[in-house]
Amino acid sequence: MVTGGGLVATLLVAAGLVSLVWTPYALDVLDPTAAWRSPMAGHWLGTDGLGRDVFSRLTRGLLSSAVAGLVATTMGVIVGVPLGLAAAAWRVTASWPVAGLSAFVGLPAIFTLVLLSLLTAPGLATAILALGIASIAPMIATARDGVRTIKGPVYFDAARLAGLSGIETFRRHVAPALARLVLAQGLRQGAAVILAEAAFGFLGLGAQPATISLGVMLREAMAAGGQSPAALLAPGIALLLLAGALLVAGAGLQQQTEPRLRSVGGFRGLA
C-alpha cells in the first residue's frame, strides 16, 4: 500500500515539477483558433476555451496542488505536534486549553478562508494559510493520542524501571513511532488539503485565474458549459489520483506503525 500509493503520488508530483522546466506547449499562450480541440495526437487532452493545451496546464496545476498540500500540512505539523505533546505530557493543565484551541481551529476551513480573504485578498497563498490553520487540530489529536497509545506497552514501563530518564525514554521508545504516525497522518491531511484547495479555487475564493490550479481549470471548464469533456474530466481525475494515492500511502503507513490506533475519525474533508 505504502509503496503503491507513494509511487503514484511521486509520479504525479514529478510531472508537476517537470512543468517548471518543460511542458509540451507554452502554458499561457492564447490561440483562439485552437479553442476546444478534442484529445488527439498533438494535444493529448485537447485544448481549453482559449486554445491552451490542457495537459500542459494539468501538470502545472498538479504542482500548485502539491505545494498547497505540502505547505499547509507542514504548518499543521509545526504548530499542532508540540501542542499535542504538551497535552499528552501535562494532562491536567494543558488538556483544556488545547481542547478549546483545537475546537476553534477545527471550524470548517472555509470559515477561516472567508475571514482571511476579507482581511487581505483571495488567492492561493490565503487558501494555503487557511488550510494550514485547519490542519492544526487533527495534528494535535494525532500527537496526543499517538503518545498515549505508544506509552501503553510494557517495554515503555520497562524502560522507566531500567532507570531511563523521561526524555531518554521518549527519544528511544516514543519519538520514532510518533514520527511515523505524524507522517502517516500528514499524508492523509495532505490529501484533504489538496481536495479543499481545489474546491476553493473552483469557488473563486482560492487560487485566482492567473494561477494555474486544478480547481480553477474545473471552474473554467464549467463556465464553458462542458464544451470539452476532457477539460472537465482530466483535472478531476488527476485530483482524485493524487489525493487517493496520498491517502492509501498514509493509511498503509499507519497500519504498519500502530494498528491499534484508530485513525482520527476516518477521512474527513477540510473544506
Place this chain on the structure above:
Amino acid sequence: MIRSSIISVLGALLLLLTAAAAIYFVEVATLPGSAPAAGFADWLSLMVQGDFGLSSAAAGPVAPMIAAALSVTLPLVALAAILAVALGGGLGWLAGRRDGVLQRALGGAWQILAIAPGFWIGLLLASVFGAALHWLPTGGFVPWSSDWAAATRSLLLPALALALPAGARLALAVQHSVRTARGTRPVLAARARGASDDVAFALHAQRAALLGAAPALVDMLAFLFAAAVVVESAFYLPGLGRLIVDGVVARNAPLAGGALLVLVTLTLATGLVARLATMGLDPLRRRSSR
C-alpha cells in the same frame, strides 16, 4: 449524561461566540475609514435578533438576502441528508452483513467515491443528466413561490452530488460498524447455541452496530452545510454559498460575515443536536457521567 450534555452545549455556544467575535473583528477592520463601529455586544444582540446590518454594496439589508438563501440551502441539505442516509446507510448496512467479493468491491468503490469532490461529481451529473439527456436542469433555481415542483427538480442533482461522497463515507462507517458488531461475543455465543445468523444479529448486534455508526452520522450531518456551499456553486444555486462568495468578491464584509455566521451556527447546531441524540441513545453513556 446530563453533565456531558451541558458541557457539549456550553462548548458549542463558546465556539459560536468566538466565531462571532472573529467575524465582528473582520467586519470592523474592513469598515471604510470614517464609518463608526458598533460595540461587539450591540452587534451581537442585533445579530441574534436577525438584523444582519446593511450590505455595503448598497443593496439593502442583509437579513432578507440570507432568508432567501436559506430557502435554497436548507432544503438542499435536508434532501442530501435523506439521500445519503437512505442510500449510504442502507447499502452500508446490507454490505456489512456478509463478507464476499461484492461487499469488498462495494467498499472499494465507496473509498473512491468518499474522496471525490462533490462539486466535480455535480459538474459530471449536470453534463450527463442535464446537458446530454435533458432529464433535469443543469443549474439555476426556480423560486418556491412560482413553481415548487420545478424548484424541487432544480435541487435534485445538487442534492445527489452532495449525497454521493457523504453517503459513501457513511456507508464505509456503517459497513465497518456492522461487521465489527457481528464478531462480538454475544453474537458468537448465540450462533454456538444454534441461532441463525439473522436471529443472532437481530438480537445481539443490531443496536451496537447502529450506535457504532452514530459518530459518522453526526460528522456527516455537520459537514453537509460546508460541503453545500461548494456544490451550490456548481449548479449556480442562489444559496448561502453564493452570498459568501459574492460577499468576498465584492469585499462586502457584512454580507459575507452574516452568511458565514449563519453557516457556522447551522453547522454547530446540527452537530450538537445529533451528538446529544446519540448520547441519549447510548445506554453506557446514559449511565456513566462520561
